Amino acid sequence: MTNDKNDYLLGVSETELERLRFQHNVWKNVTDDFFTRLNVGNGWKCLDVGAGPGFVAMDLRERVGENGEVTVLEPSKYYLDWFRNDSAKRGWANIKFIEGTAEVALLPSEYFDFIFVRWVIGFVPDAEKFLLNILRSLKPGGIIALQDYQYEGLSLSPNSGAFQHAANAVRGYWRAGGGDPYVASRIPIIFRQQEIKLIEYKPNCLAGGPKSTVMEWAHKFFSTHFQAMVDIGVITQTEGDAMLADWLAHRENPDTMFFSPLVVDIAGVKPE
Numbered sequence: 001m002t003n004d005k006n007d008y009l010l011g012v013s014e015t016e017l018e019r020l021r022f023q024h025n026v027w028k029n030v031t032d033d034f035f036t037r038l039n040v041g042n043g044w045k046c047l048d049v050g051a052g053p054g055f056v057a058m059d060l061r062e063r064v065g066e067n068g069e070v071t072v073l074e075p076s077k078y079y080l081d082w083f084r085n086d087s088a089k090r091g092w093a094n095i096k097f098i099e100g101t102a103e104v105a106l107l108p109s110e111y112f113d114f115i116f117v118r119w120v121i122g123f124v125p126d127a128e129k130f131l132l133n134i135l136r137s138l139k140p141g142g143i144i145a146l147q148d149y150q151y152e153g154l155s156l157s158p159n160s161g162a163f164q165h166a167a168n169a170v171r172g173y174w175r176a177g178g179g180d181p182y183v184a185s186r187i188p189i190i191f192r193q194q195e196i197k198l199i200e201y202k203p204n205c206l207a208g209g210p211k212s213t214v215m216e217w218a219h220k221f222f223s224t225h226f227q228a229m230v231d232i233g234v235i236t237q238t239e240g241d242a243m244l245a246d247w248l249a250h251r252e253n254p255d256t257m258f259f260s261p262l263v264v265d266i267a268g269v270k271p272e
């Protein structure tokens with residue numbers, strides 16, 4: 001771990017940075033399709049909230065071109081510095097960096113054409129406060145888009161062992177960190193209260209066998225986070241060991257099929 005002051009559930013470290021890179025590649029098509037449907041394009045000013053090391057921001061930059069710009073908002077100095085160095089090496093001039101959290105960051109008023117938030121709002125204790133602050137920086141007519149979990153659907157086939165309790169364990173883990181594993185279903189309610197018009201709501205599930213990248217993605221999580229769940233008291237050591245053993249046995253079984261939890265594309269427009 002780094003000495004980063006960010007204390008969000010999954011932590012900040014070089015290993016986590018590499019996990020985020022892998023995760024980005026596994027889910028990249030899903031995110032790219034979402035951006036394409038929303039027509040994110042040349043010249044747009046974008047805000048990537050909780051950008052991590054900037055893997056989505058890099059893709060956004062490609063879409064908006066030299067005339068557009070991408071601002072990354074991120075509480076981890078470690079991730080921000082990493083992306084700052086990477087952007088400098090590439091000679092990119094249209095990336096801006098803000099260190100802070102979405103709930104309290106000082107952002108320019110009604111400035112952005114597009115605000116994007118992937119796998120962040122599910123970790124925070126007050127999703128409404130989070131959204132209200134960033135919505136102030138969205139232009140009238142601008143789009144806010146999020147991708148996050150409705151933590152259902154996680155499963156392994158054949159489904160007979162301890163892993164069938166894994167979804168519930170992860171939900172407990174998210175809640176123990178102050179987050180909401182069902183945040184995706186709450187966002188349209190907040191949109192309605194804030195008069196944001198919902199224009200997209202699309203659940204996505206990836207599936208694959210033991211050699212698939214989606215199962216490898218899940219392995220990078222479960223191989224360390226079952227123990228983290230034990231360490232914070234969400235599950236017992238016996239339960240954690242049994243879930244991990246079942247997971248590892250499925251990885252050796254060529255007949256296994258893994259289904260990811262639902263990740264929902266959610267987008268809304270701010271009224272003119």
Ligand SMILES: C[S@@+](CC[C@H](N)C(=O)[O-])C[C@H]1O[C@@H](n2cnc3c(N)ncnc32)[C@H](O)[C@@H]1O
Nearest residue numbers: 006008050051052075076101102118119120124
């Ligand atoms: C799972 S990572 C996702 C990174 C990136 N959005 C992606 O999709 O690859 C969650 C990120 O949210 C950041 N984060 C946590 N709490 C936050 C908050 N309150 N406001 C903004 N970012 C936050 C973390 O530091 C971390 O970089």
